[in-house]
Amino acid sequence: MKRLLTALMVMALCLCAASAFAADGSWERVKSAGQLVIGLDDAFPPMGFRDDNGTLVGLDVDTAEEVGKRLGIKIMWQPTEWKGVINSLYAKKFDCIWNGMTITPERQKKVAFSKPYLMDGQIATVRMDEKEIKTFEALGGKKIGVQAGSPALEAAKKLPNAAGEIREYDTNPKAFLDLEADRLDSVVVDNVTGRYYMASRPGEFRALPGYITKEAFGVAYRMEDAALRGMIQKAIDEMIADGTMGKISRKWFGEDVTNPAKW
Incomplete structure (x- = not known):
């Protein structure tokens, strides 16, 4: 009986968590818009920068574009001043910050980070x-x-x-x-x-x-946007598992620096 009660309690907690996860509406908002707007400093090679033709390129750019394909949404890039990038996130100028952002205790008080995707x-x-x-x-x-x-x-x-x-x-x-x-x-x-x-x-x-x-890099989201964070994380996890992240990393670094097992 004790085991049954424990199992039921775990199931109830999981259902509550799933309900809260879905209820924030952040993924549905992005899905309905058909696009994910990402804030970045576009002068940070090799994460995100302009090539000689002015085209935005980099590891973060390639990674986010692949995530967009897998989720069926378009990626829109919003260059912004890095000094006020978190304020701009909460002003809803974009949906997340994806630009080699270092995960620090101070920043974790202000934004919700993804899992580390690259160790700096x-x-x-x-x-x-x-x-x-x-x-x-x-x-x-x-x-x-x-x-x-x-x-x-x-x-x-x-x-x-x-x-x-x-x-x-x-x-x-x-x-x-x-x-x-x-x-x-x-x-x-x-x-x-x-x-x-x-x-x-x-x-x-x-x-x-x-x-x-x-110093680990992560994608930063508004604290309340758990559903969006979860959907993108799932896509990134799949890209690590199927070797896509490794392929992107080798393009920019000549080796795979995105595999957590090597950190």
């Missing part, structure tokens, strides 16, 4: 032909380059063994030029930026395994 953070890169440096520990005493004013500087200071020298550069490409020329042993860089740069220069650099720091 700081990584360490070396030349492809480097044989001795295989782990973060091996960077002890080495010359490391970082972009001045970026989180990479603090990440480089958090390595297991202290670097021999940390050189600051105006831009990441300048640091990579010195790495290529053997004037540096490693460049510590944001994962998204670093892997995109490496993909554009195949065979020249590689990333050491793991992350020095981790």
Whole structure:
């Protein structure tokens, strides 16, 4: 009898949750409109940016467009100022924010995030032909380059063994030029930026395994829009399972950085 009562209580809770999930009307609103409006900063390669022809491209763009196809809706992109992007979301200028948005405790108080779909953070890169440096520990005493004013500087200071020298550069490409020329042993860089740069220069650099720091990316929704969040999450989960997310990732990064099993 006790087991039966427990089972009935679980079923009742599930039904209540499902009812609440469907009742907010957010998915029906988007479905009826036939379009999902997404807010983004359109100058954030490789997540969302303009190519030489002015066309919006990027990993987030490809992912959202595929979700739109699977859900039978059109994707409309709304470029917006990043500084006020959450205020614009609640002003209903768009339905969600999909633009490599880092999941932070502060933001979680204001928006409802999807599951992480990509792990960002700081990584360490070396030349492809480097044989001795295989782990973060091996960077002890080495010359490391970082972009001045970026989180990479603090990440480089958090390595297991202290670097021999940390050189600051105006831009990441300048640091990579010195790495290529053997004037540096490693460049510590944001994962998204670093892997995109490496993909554009195949065979020249590689990333050491793991992350020095981790910062997950998620899609952000209004707190009350649970039904919409659930429908899009289901599509993303299916894309991870059937390899579509991996294919999109390899297009932009040369490897699959969207598989949670590798984080």
